[in-house]
Amino acid sequence: MTPQRHTHLDALAMTLMIGLCALWGLNQVAAKVANAGISPVLQAGLRSAGSTLLLMGWSRWQGIRLFESDGSGRAGLAAGLLFAAEFALIFWGLEYTTASRAVVFLYTAPFVVALGMHLLVPAERLTRNQTVGLLCAFGGIVLAFGDNLSLPDRRQLVGDLMLLVSAVMWGxxxxLVRTTRLAAVSPNKTLLYQLGVSALALPVASLLLGEKGVIGEPSALIWVSLAWQIVAVAFASYLAWFWLISRYPATRLSAFSFLTPLFGMLFGAALLGERITWGLGGAMVLVAAGIWLVNRK
Structure with a gap:
């Protein structure tokens, strides 16, 4: 059964998106903590594996069938491979470029969503205000994270390109989820494709990248950080995200994702003592203005 479509975001959708962005920003801190004991790509694979088990149990309790034939297999496999490759490229690219540069390139993803929806879904064609809004929000990200940007050397250029490709995969x-058979299946099944494929592919990618795997004897805090990612992020928040994009315009939702790195910066400062750049205040204003422009009627 195809879910009801909305042409604009209502209060529920906007509240959920702000909450999800805050949670994803906090996840950046959890991942950094867990990196001290579990290599990043392996960590992402373990996260997907644990969340897959949770999702299967939750779906069974809800009476949602995950393995019936509905014609979504090819699209689901493609979505899962894109999801796994995206994370592998992000973590691999961070070996070559800085975190600030990575954020700027990664958050070109909403433009990929906007362009794809503009070309493939007539009801979601970009307006001038939406284009200006996306550029405004992206300008906020550059302002917040671009204080150390400069022309890249050869090594940084490789990393920048990896992050740019991962952004294209994210978008x-x-x-893909919005324009294929996946749009008509339950959010549970859509998420299962991505978690299941990445649970198999990311540990293999970790080996190919030469990661150390589990480092020493991880502390309880590291395992708690991984558990948080499994339960709150890869299971609960991603399920909510797929529920949202099955019902609301993808471009309007994606504009909110520019809030995520700003929340990450705030949580990093509050919990890890990281430095806040001078441009954060202006960045928040630009991102908020961009989201308003994208979503105004």
């Missing part, structure tokens, strides 16, 4: 996954 392409959203468009």
């Amino acid at each position: 392409a996954t959203t468009v």
Whole structure:
């Protein structure tokens, strides 16, 4: 059964998106903590594996069938491979470029979503205000994270390109989910494709990348950080995200994702003592203005 479509975001959708962005920003801190004991790509694979088990149990309790034939297999497999490759490229690219540069390149993903939806879904064609809003919000990200940006050397250029490709994959996954048979299946099944494929592919990618795997004897805090990612992020928040994009315009939702790195910066400062750049205040204003422009009627 195809879910009811909305042409604009209502209060529920906007509240959920702000909450999800805050949770994803906090996840950046949890991942950094867990990195001290579990290599990043392996960590992402373990997260997907644990969340897959949770999702299967939750779906069984809800009476949602995950394995019946409905014609979504090819699109689901493609979405899962894009999801796994995206994370592998992000973590691999961070070996070559800085975190600030990575954020700027990664958050070109909403433009991929907007362009894809503009070309493939007539009801979600970009307006001038939406284009200006996306550029405004992206300008906020550059302002917040771009204080150390400069022309890249050869090594940084490789990392920048990896992050740019991962952004394209992130955006392409959203468009794929919205424009194929996946749009008509339950959010549970859509998420299962991505978690299941990445649970198998990311540990293999970790080996190919030469990661150390589990480092020493991880502390309880590291395991708690991983558990948080499994339960709150990869299971609960991603399920909510797929529920949202099955019902609301993807471009309007994606504009909110610019809040995530700003929340990450705030949580990093509050919990890890990280430095806040001078441009954070202006960045928040630009991102908020951009979201308003994208979503105004």
